Amino acid sequence: MTESSSSAPLPHVLIIGGGFAGMAAAQGLKDAPVRVTLLDRTNHHLFQPLLYQVATAMLTPGDIASPIRQLVAQQPNVTTLIAEVTGIDAAKKIAYVTYLEEPNTPLHYDYLIVATGARHSYFGKDHFERFAPGLKSLADATAVRNHVLAAFERAEMEAETCHGEGLLTFVIVGGGPTGVELAGAIAELRKYSMRRDFRRIDPQSARILLVQSGPRILPTFHESLSTAAQERLRKLGVEVRLNCKVEEVDELGVRIGDERVASKSVLWAAGVKPSPAAQWLGVEADKGGRVKVGTDCSVPGLESVFVLGDTAAHPTPDGGTLPGLAQPAMQQGAYVADLIRRRVLGEVPPPPFSYFDKGNMAIIGRNFAVLEKGPIRMSGFLAWLAWAYVHIAFLGGFENRIVVAAQWIWSYLTNQRGSRLILEPRKDPWKLTG
Amino acid sequence: MTESSSSAPLPHVLIIGGGFAGMAAAQGLKDAPVRVTLLDRTNHHLFQPLLYQVATAMLTPGDIASPIRQLVAQQPNVTTLIAEVTGIDAAKKIAYVTYLEEPNTPLHYDYLIVATGARHSYFGKDHFERFAPGLKSLADATAVRNHVLAAFERAEMEAETCHGEGLLTFVIVGGGPTGVELAGAIAELRKYSMRRDFRRIDPQSARILLVQSGPRILPTFHESLSTAAQERLRKLGVEVRLNCKVEEVDELGVRIGDERVASKSVLWAAGVKPSPAAQWLGVEADKGGRVKVGTDCSVPGLESVFVLGDTAAHPTPDGGTLPGLAQPAMQQGAYVADLIRRRVLGEVPPPPFSYFDKGNMAIIGRNFAVLEKGPIRMSGFLAWLAWAYVHIAFLGGFENRIVVAAQWIWSYLTNQRGSRLILEPRKDPWKLTG
Numbered sequence: 001m002t003e004s005s006s007s008a009p010l011p012h013v014l015i016i017g018g019g020f021a022g023m024a025a026a027q028g029l030k031d032a033p034v035r036v037t038l039l040d041r042t043n044h045h046l047f048q049p050l051l052y053q054v055a056t057a058m059l060t061p062g063d064i065a066s067p068i069r070q071l072v073a074q075q076p077n078v079t080t081l082i083a084e085v086t087g088i089d090a091a092k093k094i095a096y097v098t099y100l101e102e103p104n105t106p107l108h109y110d111y112l113i114v115a116t117g118a119r120h121s122y123f124g125k126d127h128f129e130r131f132a133p134g135l136k137s138l139a140d141a142t143a144v145r146n147h148v149l150a151a152f153e154r155a156e157m158e159a160e161t162c163h164g165e166g167l168l169t170f171v172i173v174g175g176g177p178t179g180v181e182l183a184g185a186i187a188e189l190r191k192y193s194m195r196r197d198f199r200r201i202d203p204q205s206a207r208i209l210l211v212q213s214g215p216r217i218l219p220t221f222h223e224s225l226s227t228a229a230q231e232r233l234r235k236l237g238v239e240v241r242l243n244c245k246v247e248e249v250d251e252l253g254v255r256i257g258d259e260r261v262a263s264k265s266v267l268w269a270a271g272v273k274p275s276p277a278a279q280w281l282g283v284e285a286d287k288g289g290r291v292k293v294g295t296d297c298s299v300p301g302l303e304s305v306f307v308l309g310d311t312a313a314h315p316t317p318d319g320g321t322l323p324g325l326a327q328p329a330m331q332q333g334a335y336v337a338d339l340i341r342r343r344v345l346g347e348v349p350p351p352p353f354s355y356f357d358k359g360n361m362a363i364i365g366r367n368f369a370v371l372e373k374g375p376i377r378m379s380g381f382l383a384w385l386a387w388a389y390v391h392i393a394f395l396g397g398f399e400n401r402i403v404v405a406a407q408w409i410w411s412y413l414t415n416q417r418g419s420r421l422i423l424e425p426r427k428d429p430w431k432l433t434g
Numbered sequence: 435m436t437e438s439s440s441s442a443p444l445p446h447v448l449i450i451g452g453g454f455a456g457m458a459a460a461q462g463l464k465d466a467p468v469r470v471t472l473l474d475r476t477n478h479h480l481f482q483p484l485l486y487q488v489a490t491a492m493l494t495p496g497d498i499a500s501p502i503r504q505l506v507a508q509q510p511n512v513t514t515l516i517a518e519v520t521g522i523d524a525a526k527k528i529a530y531v532t533y534l535e536e537p538n539t540p541l542h543y544d545y546l547i548v549a550t551g552a553r554h555s556y557f558g559k560d561h562f563e564r565f566a567p568g569l570k571s572l573a574d575a576t577a578v579r580n581h582v583l584a585a586f587e588r589a590e591m592e593a594e595t596c597h598g599e600g601l602l603t604f605v606i607v608g609g610g611p612t613g614v615e616l617a618g619a620i621a622e623l624r625k626y627s628m629r630r631d632f633r634r635i636d637p638q639s640a641r642i643l644l645v646q647s648g649p650r651i652l653p654t655f656h657e658s659l660s661t662a663a664q665e666r667l668r669k670l671g672v673e674v675r676l677n678c679k680v681e682e683v684d685e686l687g688v689r690i691g692d693e694r695v696a697s698k699s700v701l702w703a704a705g706v707k708p709s710p711a712a713q714w715l716g717v718e719a720d721k722g723g724r725v726k727v728g729t730d731c732s733v734p735g736l737e738s739v740f741v742l743g744d745t746a747a748h749p750t751p752d753g754g755t756l757p758g759l760a761q762p763a764m765q766q767g768a769y770v771a772d773l774i775r776r777r778v779l780g781e782v783p784p785p786p787f788s789y790f791d792k793g794n795m796a797i798i799g800r801n802f803a804v805l806e807k808g809p810i811r812m813s814g815f816l817a818w819l820a821w822a823y824v825h826i827a828f829l830g831g832f833e834n835r836i837v838v839a840a841q842w843i844w845s846y847l848t849n850q851r852g853s854r855l856i857l858e859p860r861k862d863p864w865k866l867t868g
Contacts, residue, residue, distance in 0.1 A: 043854070073630040081591060100591055157533065158534065199514075397648060421499055
């Protein structure tokens with residue numbers, strides 16, 4: 001299918017996934033003598049670390065997403081397709097994708113880059129999902145935004161009839177960066193942005209619970225930063241429950257240990273599950289389901305197949321694996337692009353991939369962040385400024401950076417949210433988008 | 435229900451509809467000794483004249499909509515509710531609304547302002563709607579955006595299989611301002627914004643038809659401006675069909691007179707139908723279904739009921755009625771607010787409403803508009819600048835103005851669209867939003 005789209009018989013690099021790893025790989029192949037096909041299920045590259053700000057009406061979807069097609073418009077060697085991978089025949093070098101509603105459409109490749117990311121995981125309790133959605137796509141984030149705003153609207157309307165058990169109780173499951181950032185953002189939304197908007201309820205009366213199974217929040221950070229973050233959340237009025245597990249989630253709320261908490265708004269930030277690339281490839285996975293790769297990101301035994309980002313268990317010198325973050329994914333993408341370019345040109349291969357850790361950050365509400373880079377640890381306003389700078393600097397499109405900066409400055413100065421829309425979803429009547 | 439929300443026995447003004455007329459009325463009652471309840475089906479006030487820019491991915495939904503609650507946050511005498519009116523008992527001064535999924539919830543009023551706007555009309559052929567959506571809400575606009583972008587994606591994917599009869603044929607039914615603006619915007623999207631994005635199709639090959647039943651487009655403008663607009667559309671590659679009627683619309687395309695045109699993208703901009711306020715009130719309507727009102731916007735025989743905006747047939751001195759535009763609606767809202775304030779305070783009533791026509795404008799693509807104000811007529815770039823100024827100046831929130839101005843300037847300088855996202859719609863799992 002793609003063979004005929006180019007007249008030159010250049011090697012064909014198939015990239016599955018337009019996230020941080022896939023985009024970095026595509027952009028890294030800009031000047032390589034290859035044809036690139038970049039597949040994604042959606043038409044946009046997403047800046048996932050800011051999804052929680054869309055979910056809490058601080059930013060709009062357009063602020064954190066750019067059309068993939070537009071990001072590679074200047075690269076004539078890249079073809080972009082909206083399609084979904086369903087299987088891979090590594091012996092024949094064919095990926096099978098669902099494409100134009102046609103399942104099992106074969107796509108031949110010379111080099112394959114699998115960067116299909118992760119979804120949230122319910123640890124086998126998938127029935128939680130319906131009432132405890134996670135935050136991985138723009139559709140997730142806008143659904144959560146609609147819901148959180150509607151909960152306040154509904155509470156205002158019911159104020160006199162006194163239904164609404166748990167209507168203004170927000171339970172966030174998981175004390176990693178996403179859970180902490182969500183809790184902080186909802187606390188701020190409630191405290192500042194909505195301050196003058198309601199007549200019958202006090203938005204400040206909304207209860208926010210952050211439930212963490214381990215002994216501290218932000219467990220990947222230094223202990224002092226976990227403490228600083230927890231103290232900050234306490235000041236914002238968030239109840240942090242440590243060493244607690246959410247045993248059950250249903251339409252009425254959650255069970256935490258033996259305690260029932262009524263809640264109409266449970267948000268899941270507790271775990272991720274990689275895409276099933278190991279099954280597609282028929283290769284070994286680690287305990288978490290990630291494909292075990294070599295130090296050059298390739299799959300052992302399949303030298304033309306590379307697995308990157310959240311889907312890969314990439315070994316580190318200390319015997320661990322790389323964390324599922326944007327930075328390692330982007331660096332892997334650039335590395336593999338360089339490796340393929342050299343291989344195609346017959347040059348010497350690059351040295352093994354080595355991850356340069358630019359630091360680890362999380363934001364808690366307005367003007368407070370925790371930041372860690374090697375021995376450097378910061379918390380507070382300066383860390384927040386650093387966080388804002390780094391996030392704006394890495395946003396996809398140039399325009400997005402300007403708009404996001406403007407939104408943030410505005411929001412910072414006024415405590416108003418720019419995107420508090422409850423939008424009724426509507427399906428495409430012509431069924432082109434599937 | 436609302437009685438208990440205020441301790442003082444102030445008169446209760448019920449405003450149905452948070453559009454231009456309803457918002458102006460609510461804001462005009464800021465200092466009046468009344469309680470105001472403002473109802474809308476959605477949580478946002480919408481700047482409808484720019485909906486076509488959301489539909490064509492120039493602006494995002496958040497750019498042209500502001501939460502109603504936020505717009506009246508500084509007015510403690512206004513309570514905002516999301517509800518839908520279903521009937522009115524004018525004798526008992528009760529409006530019946532669907533509220534918290536509860537139909538026929540009674541709301542007592544002392545003064546009633548009905549500003550429920552209009553939907554598009556298919557002139558009795560409602561089966562057209564499924565395949566020829568109109569543009570009245572943000573849900574409409576995002577559905578059209580998803581569809582238009584998906585059509586290009588689909589064409590790119592099908593380029594080699596050669597299906598897709600009519601995939602890149604856009605038929606716009608109706609040559610008024612909305613139809614003309616849509617046609618111009620799609621032409622520009624195709625010509626500039628998408629120029630470098632596709633590898634297999636030439637977006638410029640997309641066909642755009644504007645079908646107008648009368649002898650000229652923009653019939654409410656002076657004939658010279660119709661000619662200028664049509665010439666501009668021709669330069670942009672839009673086929674304008676005059677004196678033509680779309681006789682049939684189905685999933686394969688349209689029939690225009692005897693000619694079948696294959697099209698997967700038919701957009702309806704041909705007519706509007708007012709909300710059924712005349713039925714609710716049991717009063718006389720004009721031929722178009724609008725409530726006949728007096729020069730003070732009140733309904734004859736119901737001195738406490740006012741009907742404004744697109745729902746009203748408001749007499750003009752020349753024997754006609756006011757056009758269904760934002761300006762008359764806003765002026766009516768401010769007028770009725772003043773009238774009610776005076777009546778409550780026992781002051782002399784204001785003189786009859788008189789419409790101050792600030793002029794009539796339409797934009798055709800980038801940097802071209804037609805503009806008419808009394809004897810003044812302009813077309814071209816200067817008219818476009820005036821158009822941009824007026825539209826930004828009237829946007830709901832201050833922030834929106836800044837962001838929209840930034841988006842436009844960016845778009846103007848780069849020909850890139852900031853909002854080219856195809857978003858999968860998703861229902862709220864908790865069913866709070868209905």
